[in-house]
Amino acid sequence: MIRQAIEADLFEIERLEKKIFNESLGFAFLKQELVDNPFSKIFVYEQDGKIIGYMSYRQIDSNADIMNFLVDEPYQNQGIGKEIFKFVLEEMKNDGCETIILEVRKSNQRAIYFYESFGGKVIRTIPNYYKDEDGLVMIIEVNKNDYTIS
Template identity: 35%
Template sequence: MSALAPTPAWQGLQLQGMTEAWLEPVALLERQAYTHPWSHGNFSDSLRAGYHAWVLVEGQELIGYLVIMLSPGEAHLLNITIAPPRQGQGLGLHLLQQGVTWARLQGAQTLWLEVRVSNARARSIYERYGFKTTGLRRNYYPLAAFKREDAIVMSLPLQAGQSL
């Protein structure tokens, strides 16, 4: 996909590295955004494991966050979240672009992710960005009442020279 012009809603927002100090607000926002949220421990484990994580902030207010795991030759988008009142303004797509740009600069050749089959909004931004469905993980995510939901596996090639 070609470079996205920053959405007007991006004005005044800043991306910063996620530090321990952000973990409480991140875990709180996570509970507001997901039926099956990551725990505070999942985020602190991610930082300890050396995953790369950013917060999108407006002053001291948390607007969103992104977590990416880098491994030789590839990157894995583990979490992308925008605060519910700020969703639908183009921020998620733009935050995704920041992650893609970063992963490409690290030399990753592919960016992978999993998404719930039912998550139409997230699937829409990934498809718009150029991710292709490459597989299905059956019963990957928990659902209510001990049911499970399939994950769609998507990937985006990040070849050198591909325009942002």
């Protein structure tokens, strides 16, 4: 089940970030995004009462910036990430979003391929965006495709 995050979810989101990314945006940042930022939304994927994935973004007018997106390792390659992404894209479209910008590690070929499958294109490289690596900036035109979950 995909639903909007609540404050009680933030500890588990932080734990998952540390597990998957070896770092986290941090509880305080996540709480600020969830509670105080009207442009920010966080969605979680819950299975059997356990959060196994999440996606957060900020949308201002017709533009959105993906903050973080992950699926816990034991649940990867099962279509859950695609399900979350399609769901959130529909939410964005309903809110008038036309363009998504995101950053991804240059070495993360799996993620790059995933975003390309949704029409994502690399538009530039940011040297040393991550502590140890360049980042690629990608753009996805939201209204170019129909992302309805079938």
